[in-house]
Amino acid sequence: MKKITKISWTTTKWEIVVKTDDRRVAREFGVNIFPSLVYFRRRNPILYDGEFKDSEIVWRWIRAHDEVATWDLTDETFESRTDSFSPDEGTLDWFVMFYDSEESDCNAFVATWETVAHKLRGLVNVGKVDTSVSDDVTERFRIDDGQCPTFLLFHRGKMYRYNDPAKDPKGLTQFALSKFKDQRGHRVPEPPTALENLYEHIKEQILDALDDNQTLTVIGVGGLIGIVSLTLLFKAYKIRQQQNIDKKSI
Numbered sequence: 035m036k037k038i039t040k041i042s043w044t045t046t047k048w049e050i051v052v053k054t055d056d057r058r059v060a061r062e063f064g065v066n067i068f069p070s071l072v073y074f075r076r077r078n079p080i081l082y083d084g085e086f087k088d089s090e091i092v093w094r095w096i097r098a099h100d101e102v103a104t105w106d107l108t109d110e111t112f113e114s115r116t117d118s119f120s121p122d123e124g125t126l127d128w129f130v131m132f133y134d135s136e137e138s139d140c141n142a143f144v145a146t147w148e149t150v151a152h153k154l155r156g157l158v159n160v161g162k163v164d165t166s167v168s169d170d171v172t173e174r175f176r177i178d179d180g181q182c183p184t185f186l187l188f189h190r191g192k193m194y195r196y197n198d199p200a201k202d203p204k205g206l207t208q209f210a211l212s213k214f215k216d217q218r219g220h221r222v223p224e225p226p227t228a229l230e231n232l233y234e235h236i237k238e239q240i241l242d243a244l245d246d247n248q249t250l251t252v253i254g255v256g257g258l259i260g261i262v263s264l265t266l267l268f269k270a271y272k273i274r275q276q277q278n279i280d281k282k283s284i
Contacts, residue, residue, distance in 0.1 A: 064142035072145055078102045079145035080152065083203050103151035105161035109170040112163065113225040118188040127190075129154065129210040131162045132172065133183040140182035147183075149203045150210075158187075158210045174223050185209075192219030 054060075063072050063079055071082035073096055080099055084091060107115060107130065116128045131147050134140045144162070151160035165172040165182075175193070177184050185196035187210055194214040198205050 062138060062142060063145045075100055075102055080148040081145040083149055099152055103155050104148050107161040107163045109168045112171045116188060118222045119225050120191060126159050128159045128161060128188040130186050131183050132165050132177045133162060134166050135164045136166045137182060143183050146203060150206045153203060153207045154210055187214045191222055193222050194219050
């Protein structure tokens with residue numbers, strides 16, 4: 035990778051421009067058309083999808099895309115940020131990419147996804163979930179490791195999966211704005227309850243403790259069994275309660 039020059043377009047901001055003909059680097063950032071431009075903002079890449087005929091157009095694009103538009107969502111923040119299960123009336127939809135940062139081919143879509151986020155800015159909220167660290171959200175939406183990345187649009191309590199093999203900014207943007215209506219939506223799975231979140235937290239704490247101190251094995255296993263039992267009882271109660279509600283509504 036060769037450094038070309040260092041260019042200033044404001045009195046306080048400098049941009050370092052480099053070029054490379056290394057196909058491995060191109061593949062790492064999802065580049066499959068040449069020439070291409072990837073712009074990094076605080077280590078967050080975005081893929082330029084315009085033409086290179088006019089350098090002024092390119093610089094205007096860079097200035098307009100200085101801010102990162104994609105939300106990073108985790109197990110802890112997903113539902114509080116997106117409100118996917120029961121969104122308020124009039125709130126913006128969410129378009130979320132589930133990807134694995136540890137898989138290079140999957141992680142390569144991050145730059146393209148940021149391009150989509152800027153195209154949808156103000157129209158649809160765009161987020162991404164790293165499945166390698168967010169197990170609960172990944173399990174909740176039944177994300178298949180073999181289909182990476184996975185794109186889900188959340189609209190009025192329902193979710194729609196992007197199935198087009200062409201994962202380009204134009205196709206993804208059109209899907210989020212209107213094309214999703216061509217398919218049947220599925221109800222968004224209910225988010226975990228406070229008790230279930232507590233169970234997961236305590237389970238992780240116990241497992242960490244077991245790794246650190248083998249003498250805690252008996253106590254840890256006993257505590258884990260107790261927590262699982264309470265969770266199952268609570269789930270059974272909720273199912274029975276829902277069945278009673280369904281009977282009354284018939």
